[in-house]
Amino acid sequence: MLIQPKIRGFICTTAHPKGTRKVVSDQINYVKSKDPIKGPKNVLIIGASTGYGLASRIVATFGAGAKTIGVFYEKEADDKRTASAGWYNTAAFEQIAHAEKHYAKSINGDAFSTDIKQRTAELIREDLKQIDLIIYSLASPRRVHPVTGQVYSSVLKPIGQTFTSKTVDAFRGEVKEITIEPATDEEIENTIAVMGGEDWEMWIDFLMKENLLAEGATTVAYSYIGPELTHAVYKEGTIGRAKDHLRITGDKLDKKLKNLNGRALLSVNKAVVTQASAAIPVVPLYISLLLKVMKEKGTSEGCIEQIYRLFKDNLYSTTGLHTDELGQIRIDEFEMEKDIQEKIAALWPKITTENLETLTDIKEYRREFNRLFGFDAEGIDYNQETDPIVKIESISSILT
Numbered sequence: 001m002l003i004q005p006k007i008r009g010f011i012c013t014t015a016h017p018k019g020t021r022k023v024v025s026d027q028i029n030y031v032k033s034k035d036p037i038k039g040p041k042n043v044l045i046i047g048a049s050t051g052y053g054l055a056s057r058i059v060a061t062f063g064a065g066a067k068t069i070g071v072f073y074e075k076e077a078d079d080k081r082t083a084s085a086g087w088y089n090t091a092a093f094e095q096i097a098h099a100e101k102h103y104a105k106s107i108n109g110d111a112f113s114t115d116i117k118q119r120t121a122e123l124i125r126e127d128l129k130q131i132d133l134i135i136y137s138l139a140s141p142r143r144v145h146p147v148t149g150q151v152y153s154s155v156l157k158p159i160g161q162t163f164t165s166k167t168v169d170a171f172r173g174e175v176k177e178i179t180i181e182p183a184t185d186e187e188i189e190n191t192i193a194v195m196g197g198e199d200w201e202m203w204i205d206f207l208m209k210e211n212l213l214a215e216g217a218t219t220v221a222y223s224y225i226g227p228e229l230t231h232a233v234y235k236e237g238t239i240g241r242a243k244d245h246l247r248i249t250g251d252k253l254d255k256k257l258k259n260l261n262g263r264a265l266l267s268v269n270k271a272v273v274t275q276a277s278a279a280i281p282v283v284p285l286y287i288s289l290l291l292k293v294m295k296e297k298g299t300s301e302g303c304i305e306q307i308y309r310l311f312k313d314n315l316y317s318t319t320g321l322h323t324d325e326l327g328q329i330r331i332d333e334f335e336m337e338k339d340i341q342e343k344i345a346a347l348w349p350k351i352t353t354e355n356l357e358t359l360t361d362i363k364e365y366r367r368e369f370n371r372l373f374g375f376d377a378e379g380i381d382y383n384q385e386t387d388p389i390v391k392i393e394s395i396s397s398i399l400t
């Protein structure tokens with residue numbers, strides 16, 4: 001099959017197996033070029049196939065030599081359609097990991113469900129006995145509650161007032177004004193049910209009950225704060241409420257894990273181009289500016305650089321964690337630097353469709369977006385027929 005990008009709004013419905021392999025191996029090579037980490041031994045990553053979760057799996061494996069189990073929800077290819085990017089990423093990750101004799105197994109299915117938690121528990125019991133790090137990196141628009149069966153859908157809306165701002169259609173190159181009506185109470189509750197901490201707590205409670213957490217086990221979930229510019233739609237919007245819930249859950253889990261001398265933490269990460277961030281209004285335009293000003297300063301980072309620092313300089317550093325007054329790890333410090341944010345705030349009102357290419361680094365935004373799906377990867381001939389069917393060596397799937 002000839003595999004080309006098919007972009008619809010903020011998603012790409014195709015992915016390229018060879019291109020994703022190149023992008024994954026670039027991340028692996030980055031980690032290998034850095035100092036090894038005296039880190040975790042047995043790691044569970046929930047949301048392990050793309051973005052921050054994939055980077056966590058790569059750093060754990062190639063930075064710390066850990067055994068990993070990855071859980072995610074991805075689509076396999078058939079004769080007509082390519083697999084999803086996360087499927088190909090995992091196939092490539094496992095091939096490289098296995099070739100270098102690292103243990104890596106993957107579970108495909110709905111992490112919110114009881115079935116997947118049970119399957120994961122079985123695999124840990126059989127292969128690893130106990131785990132000492134659990135990364136929670138899910139980003140999902142929807143959750144079926146495992147007990148009640150209720151379906152929750154998350155929304156990305158402001159709270160209390162209508163919000164009008166600029167946004168970009170990155171591929172059309174159009175800057176437009178967007179007005180988002182405030183969320184209803186039900187929409188706020190729904191978003192908290194999907195992206196808040198309830199499922200994280202269910203995972204940890206379950207693994208603890210099954211005696212699968214090692215002495216000193218750590219769990220980390222990822223969060224975001226960002227600047228004033230995006231507060232109405234992020235920090236103070238529905239997703240921000242969910243992140244508040246995640247933080248409060250983290251405090252609860254931290255107390256529970258103290259029985260094992262363990263800890264639960266939130267890491268506030270930088271805004272990066274991922275499938276999840278592409279879906280948030282206003283944020284892609286902000287990221288295109290961020291890419292420009294951080295590149296100019298030489299401080300630009302993607303998922304892999306961020307997570308390497310999370311492990312090396314925080315979780316497994318001898319000098320301890322870099323936290324804020326709420327106890328959250330902050331690896332977004334370069335994004336939040338005063339000069340960076342002042343430059344962005346000054347440029348923001350000036351951006352128009354006409355000057356988008358010069359005032360922002362929209363080109364880099366597009367390139368990074370394309371690379372999420374294995375396009376724009378160096379050395380890949382996209383005009384060559386490619387077999388879309390690629391196996392993940394260790395996959396077990398429970399699909400509903």
Ligand code: NAI
Nearest residue numbers: 047049050051052072073111139140222224271272274276
């Ligand atoms: P992503 O879209 O790249 O990855 C989401 C992962 O969740 C994938 O592995 C996907 O397969 C998995 N997933 C989704 N629904 C699932 C389900 N029902 N069952 C099993 N797996 C499922 O997202 P990204 O951006 O890496 O986000 C991960 C976390 O990092 C989120 O909590 C997000 O809020 C946070 N974060 C993201 C930032 C960004 O700029 N992208 C910034 C700071 C934090």
